[in-house]
Amino acid sequence: MHIILFITFSTTMKPKKRTTIYDIAEKLNITASSVSRALNNSSHVNEETKKLVLKTAAELNYKRNILASNLRKGESKTIGIVVPRINQNIFSNVIAGIEETTYSKDYNLIICQSNESHEKEVKSINALINQHVDCIVISVAAEGNDYSHLQNVIDHGIKLIQFDRVADELETLKVLNDNHQASLEGITHMIEQGYKRIALLEGPQNLDIFRQRKQGYLEALKLHNLPVIDELIIENAWTKELGADATRKLLSLAEPPDAIFASTSDFSALGVLEVATSMGIKVPSELGILGYSNEPFTELTSPSITTIDQFSHYMGKTIANLYFQESENKESPVVPRTISVKPKLIIRASTSRRSYQ
Amino acid sequence: MHIILFITFSTTMKPKKRTTIYDIAEKLNITASSVSRALNNSSHVNEETKKLVLKTAAELNYKRNILASNLRKGESKTIGIVVPRINQNIFSNVIAGIEETTYSKDYNLIICQSNESHEKEVKSINALINQHVDCIVISVAAEGNDYSHLQNVIDHGIKLIQFDRVADELETLKVLNDNHQASLEGITHMIEQGYKRIALLEGPQNLDIFRQRKQGYLEALKLHNLPVIDELIIENAWTKELGADATRKLLSLAEPPDAIFASTSDFSALGVLEVATSMGIKVPSELGILGYSNEPFTELTSPSITTIDQFSHYMGKTIANLYFQESENKESPVVPRTISVKPKLIIRASTSRRSYQ
DNA sequence: TTTATAAATGCAATCGATTGCACATAATTT
DNA sequence: AAATTATGTGCAATCGATTGCATTTATAAA
Numbered sequence: 001m002h003i004i005l006f007i008t009f010s011t012t013m014k015p016k017k018r019t020t021i022y023d024i025a026e027k028l029n030i031t032a033s034s035v036s037r038a039l040n041n042s043s044h045v046n047e048e049t050k051k052l053v054l055k056t057a058a059e060l061n062y063k064r065n066i067l068a069s070n071l072r073k074g075e076s077k078t079i080g081i082v083v084p085r086i087n088q089n090i091f092s093n094v095i096a097g098i099e100e101t102t103y104s105k106d107y108n109l110i111i112c113q114s115n116e117s118h119e120k121e122v123k124s125i126n127a128l129i130n131q132h133v134d135c136i137v138i139s140v141a142a143e144g145n146d147y148s149h150l151q152n153v154i155d156h157g158i159k160l161i162q163f164d165r166v167a168d169e170l171e172t173l174k175v176l177n178d179n180h181q182a183s184l185e186g187i188t189h190m191i192e193q194g195y196k197r198i199a200l201l202e203g204p205q206n207l208d209i210f211r212q213r214k215q216g217y218l219e220a221l222k223l224h225n226l227p228v229i230d231e232l233i234i235e236n237a238w239t240k241e242l243g244a245d246a247t248r249k250l251l252s253l254a255e256p257p258d259a260i261f262a263s264t265s266d267f268s269a270l271g272v273l274e275v276a277t278s279m280g281i282k283v284p285s286e287l288g289i290l291g292y293s294n295e296p297f298t299e300l301t302s303p304s305i306t307t308i309d310q311f312s313h314y315m316g317k318t319i320a321n322l323y324f325q326e327s328e329n330k331e332s333p334v335v336p337r338t339i340s341v342k343p344k345l346i347i348r349a350s351t352s353r354r355s356y357q
Numbered sequence: 358m359h360i361i362l363f364i365t366f367s368t369t370m371k372p373k374k375r376t377t378i379y380d381i382a383e384k385l386n387i388t389a390s391s392v393s394r395a396l397n398n399s400s401h402v403n404e405e406t407k408k409l410v411l412k413t414a415a416e417l418n419y420k421r422n423i424l425a426s427n428l429r430k431g432e433s434k435t436i437g438i439v440v441p442r443i444n445q446n447i448f449s450n451v452i453a454g455i456e457e458t459t460y461s462k463d464y465n466l467i468i469c470q471s472n473e474s475h476e477k478e479v480k481s482i483n484a485l486i487n488q489h490v491d492c493i494v495i496s497v498a499a500e501g502n503d504y505s506h507l508q509n510v511i512d513h514g515i516k517l518i519q520f521d522r523v524a525d526e527l528e529t530l531k532v533l534n535d536n537h538q539a540s541l542e543g544i545t546h547m548i549e550q551g552y553k554r555i556a557l558l559e560g561p562q563n564l565d566i567f568r569q570r571k572q573g574y575l576e577a578l579k580l581h582n583l584p585v586i587d588e589l590i591i592e593n594a595w596t597k598e599l600g601a602d603a604t605r606k607l608l609s610l611a612e613p614p615d616a617i618f619a620s621t622s623d624f625s626a627l628g629v630l631e632v633a634t635s636m637g638i639k640v641p642s643e644l645g646i647l648g649y650s651n652e653p654f655t656e657l658t659s660p661s662i663t664t665i666d667q668f669s670h671y672m673g674k675t676i677a678n679l680y681f682q683e684s685e686n687k688e689s690p691v692v693p694r695t696i697s698v699k700p701k702l703i704i705r706a707s708t709s710r711r712s713y714q
Numbered sequence: 715t716t717t718a719t720a721a722a723t724g725c726a727a728t729c730g731a732t733t734g735c736a737c738a739t740a741a742t743t744t
Numbered sequence: 745a746a747a748t749t750a751t752g753t754g755c756a757a758t759c760g761a762t763t764g765c766a767t768t769t770a771t772a773a774a
Contacts, residue, residue, distance in 0.1 A: 018513060018514070061509070061512065061513075063483070063486045063487050063513065064487055065428070065487070065489060066487045066488050066489065067424050067427050067428040067433070067488075067489055068428050070424050071422070071424040071425050071428055076424070086443060086444075086449055086452065086453070087443075087444065087446075087449035087450075087453070089444075092443055092444035092449070093444075095443065096443070096444070096470070099470060103477075106484070108467055108484060108488065109467070109468065109469075110465055110466070110467050110468075111466065111467075111468045112466075113453070113456060120460075126420070127463070127465060129420045130420050130421055130422070130423045131423050131424075131465065132422060132423065132424055152418070155418065156375060156418075156420065157375070270657070296654065297653065297654040297657050300627070300654050300657050300658050301657050301658075301659075302658075302659045
């Protein structure tokens with residue numbers, strides 16, 4: 001990789017002192033109190049003074065020091081978000097959804113990535129507590145099962161909203177997908193398409209969402225009187241590579257599966273597809289594939305991948321609204337509640353055995 | 358979409374007052390000064406006291422109030438990032454790159470999306486100035502050509518680093534791709550593959566990067582004595598839909614192109630591919646396609662799309678390092694300079710006419 | 715033992731904005 | 745004209761942490 005460095009030319013430092021309300025006050029021969037009131041549009045200032053202050057503030061390029069303001073007011077108008085990775089479909093959409101709603105209310109978002117590491121998650125949470133954020137929105141990392149850092153958030157009087165991957169034992173606001181239902185519907189669809197030996201790639205079972213998806217899978221089999229075959233259930237296959245490995249293993253069984261449910265993610269499903277394709281196994285006729293999350297790429301692969309949409313953008317908006325609704329009635333106690341969004345099965349080519357061939 | 362609401366049970370509010378250094382001081386019968394010094398690991402405290410303070414702080418679950426600290430110290434250990442969209446490959450990678458480097462130094466990132474809107478960009482910048490961030494990293498929105506808000510950043514003594522899409526006239530630190538060179542190489546490759554009528558889908562020409570890509574295209578044609586054909590150059594085709602529209606138009610020409618360079622993005626290239634496929638035109642034999650950005654999906658389409666990788670993760674790390682390097686020597690003036698990263702052509706099936714068929 | 719030096723701590727001001735309380739002036743009511 | 749009520753300002757404390765300067769205490773040197 002080449003790096004080219006152009007030195008253009010130099011300019012002098014500007015250690016410029018920022019204008020404060022005192023500067024404005026001095027210039028107008030009034031006190032800082034009045035300036036503050038004017039800037040906050042208080043009714044206790046003369047209209048004239050208000051205009052004058054606003055005008056002068058603009059002239060002096062005044063910018064309110066939020067640090068000072070927040071310190072005094074004890075709030076920060078900031079929401080912290082901790083997610084495993086910002087570039088996963090569900091997370092970037094949730095963030096975008098939150099942002100849309102909070103933006104209009106002049107809230108800031110501080111976004112942290114845990115990279116699935118528990119240690120980093122804890123560090124991020126602590127940083128956010130230090131920052132005095134008003135609310136923390138989190139989807140927990142796969143790693144770790146000690147949630148005292150989240151309890152700590154509550155103990156600090158900071159609102160906590162969990163989504164998607166939640167620590168079930170904590171009594172907080174939760175916004176979830178109904179993973180069980182989605183999984184059940186997905187598998188039912190596959191059975192209807194004639195698949196009989198459906199393998200499951202499961203995610204870390206310490207996370208509730210993956211347990212639920214497994215339950216949905218098991219229930220669907222049961223409902224249709226299909227046996228649960230242990231060798232068709234593979235643990236922790238939740239990246240593309242692990243999905244590929246699992247697939248190689250499954251397809252080399254004496255009795256290989258005729259379908260694979262990559263319950264962990266579409267990335268895993270992609271691994272399945274790639275291995276199947278490279279082995280010359282036809283999808284969906286010889287092997288059905290079901291993913292999870294409706295990543296954008298699932299409609300681009302050939303064949304396109306059947307998956308489950310989580311309405312993640314909507315979830316984000318729900319989270320933000322929940323926060324604002326909650327902060328309005330400050331007196332009343334927080335009622336821990338769970339909002340469950342029903343995901344939608346997106347049927348594409350990778351499971352459409354009947355209609356395709 | 359179904360929403361199910363479970364009311365679990367209620368718990369009481371905890372308006373809990375947070376512990377401050379004064380609480381610790383009181384408990385230990387010393388002053389806040391000493392506590393502060395202990396917590397900051399100053400050499401002017403007794404080792405005993407230091408240990409005692411640290412122990413008590415832990416016991417009382419003390420968390421430093423960063424707002425107060427920052428207010429006093431006049432810094433924020435926060436970097437603001439403004440990008441058009443966080444879920445575009447280059448941006449999420451740059452952010453991840455910045456984060457990796459800043460994380461270890463206990464910096465926070467505040468991430469804003471402009472959604473390509475100039476107004477929102479200005480608002481975000483103002484919010485970041487208010488926040489007293491130490492540095493703002495920006496890739497400007499397509500909309501707008503007035504950059505006084507960025508000048509304002511500098512005037513407030515905040516470091517400004519531009520990347521990818523920059524306002525050229527501002528003398529700031531810049532981290533760029535050599536778009537011209539990348540474009541030149543890409544087109545040269547296409548010419549070598551035998552394409553002769555290469556169309557260009559260009560981006561908003563108020564952005565430097567798109568102008569450069571066009572220049573590279575023109576230069577490549579010139580070098581190989583190919584004519585520049587006006588009707589093969591389409592303006593502002595930079596979403597999937599616009600790319601598709603442009604392609605329909607191009608392919609219905611009396612003399613249609615035999616290749617299309619979607620210089621704006623891979624999304625646009627995807628639109629090209631979809632239209633071509635639906636029209637039964639074979640890629641790459643009848644139509645070559647070159648995209649830009651190396652979005653993950655480009656290797657998943659069939660055929661896979663030739664594109665240009667921008668080393669975005671590396672760019673992010675470069676940006677962060679640049680900032681730290683710059684803040685170390687506070688005395689010396691900021692030298693505006695440009696770091697240009699050379700992108701890499703990723704040759705895939707969509708242009709491989711020679712080797713494929 | 716006295717003096718010089720170092721180490722540890724306290725005091726008080728500071729960062730910038732906000733806000734309860736007091737006060738003065740103007741407007742309104744009896 | 746006197747009494748009452750708005751209205752607009754100022755004063756000063758406050759939010760929590762930091763830090764220069766002063767002071768005390770402990771230690772080393774004379």
